Amino acid sequence: MLFNSIEFFIFLPIVFTIYWLIGSKRIKQQNLLIAIASYVFYGWWDWRFLFLILFSSLVDYTIGLKLKSEDKPSKRKALLWVSICVNLGFLGFFKYYNFFVDSLVDSFTFFGRELSINTLNIILPVGISFYTFQTLSYTIDVYNKKLEPTKDFLAFMAFVSFFPQLVAGPIERATNLLPQFHVKREFVYKDAVDGLRQALWGLFKKVVIADNCATYANMIFNNQEDYSGSTLLMGAFFFAFQIYGDFSGYSDIAIGISRLFGFNLKRNFAFPYFSRDIAEFWRRWHISLSTWFRDYLYIPLGGSRGGTKMKVRNTFIIFIVSGFWHGANWTFVVWGALNAIYFLPLLLLNKNRVNTNLVAEGKYLPTIREVFQMATTFFITLIAWIFFRADNVTNAFVYIKDMFTSSLFIKPEIFPLTILGLVTFFAFIEWLGRSGEYAIEKIDFMKRPVRWCFYFLLVVLIFSFTGEQQEFIYFQF
Known part of the structure; x- marks a missing residue:
């Protein structure tokens, strides 16, 4: 169901x-x-x-x-x-x-x-x-x-x-x-309303953002030999937002529905695409899995307590096992190993805990340095997502090779302005709400007319732009 x-x-x-x-x-x-x-x-x-x-x-x-x-x-x-x-x-x-x-x-x-x-x-x-x-x-x-x-x-x-x-x-x-x-378990009206609000935002993520992005990501990945480098980059971009909207949307709905029954589940996503390095990304992406591996695999193996060799070994183990957890395909193993390679310099230089505060905390806009850090982290994450999405490792390498050609700088064949506008709106709301547990949590503090106008807008967008129904990606895991 x-x-x-x-x-x-x-x-x-x-x-x-x-x-x-x-x-x-x-x-x-x-x-x-x-x-x-x-x-x-x-x-x-x-x-x-x-x-x-x-x-x-x-x-x-x-x-x-x-x-x-x-x-x-x-x-x-x-x-x-x-x-x-x-x-x-x-x-x-x-x-x-x-x-x-x-x-x-x-x-x-x-x-x-x-x-x-x-x-x-x-x-x-x-x-x-x-x-x-x-x-x-x-x-x-x-x-x-x-x-x-x-x-x-x-x-x-x-x-x-x-x-x-x-x-x-x-x-x-x-x-x-x-x-x-x-x-x-007592029924608390405020908690129930908060749960419905989070579930509504999760539903928007899934049916408007993820399902629409899936249409174009599937079209491009399934016919990658027919498109220019710029379009392949667009396909990776769409998949990045598909998987985030799909999985974090499920988590939001799950957490929200649980509140209706008086239960509190742990947070699973903390705006990972606003991360300034890959270590911060993994503290914010699929938190329940990364902390599970940390507590039940990484720490028992010795964690970071040993020498450099042990740190490197344990880092590769946890990322490769995490990749293999996602699916029975070498693409997931490579995806995990690639993230370990991304993570390693931060670990060896002891900089994996530098960015633990909120990005642009107390400000509306990030600094130029933070913009560069977020863009770089998003880009290398996007490259890794190509292995996650590809049918096999060979296709992933070919996809990346074809993407980085001279055609990367020509106009893409697929450029859906409506979907890109919705993704921009989604990212904007997430940025404004990044200090909360979920993006629209703090809308409760706004005046009632503003709240209800925003809820009405979300409902209109859901009914107007629902994409072709897709199963949640993580059902296959």
């Missing part, structure tokens, strides 16, 4: 009404409703994969309880590894089996040997990477004694399958979200 579908616009008010009719004092009944609604929401794609979520929930719930009662370090570690192997085993089979088979066959072919291994017709369960990492965070935190395991299986089921963020994040930590299923 898509957030931007008729089915969801019917589903949400029904669940919301029943949820609050149950009453905030009946926590278990509300949790039961959330679990049922979440399974209906997810089963709308393919009901068979509900058994996968249920099994994963049962495994980690049971292991959490056993970790609580077990004191012997060797047995506790064995229990942790059972959870890791089960969760990553499912993820590896459904997402990476065919990739590894194809890579192995290609390797043998390269050395003149034929290897006959059949691939399987595997359907990738929607959002498996997200809920796998969410349940793993629970087991790891219980193992590290940062979290008390829950004895309420219903609450745990609702935590794992919570429908607003189930299929594309944010990847919630058990330490933040799970305790919210154990306490009474």
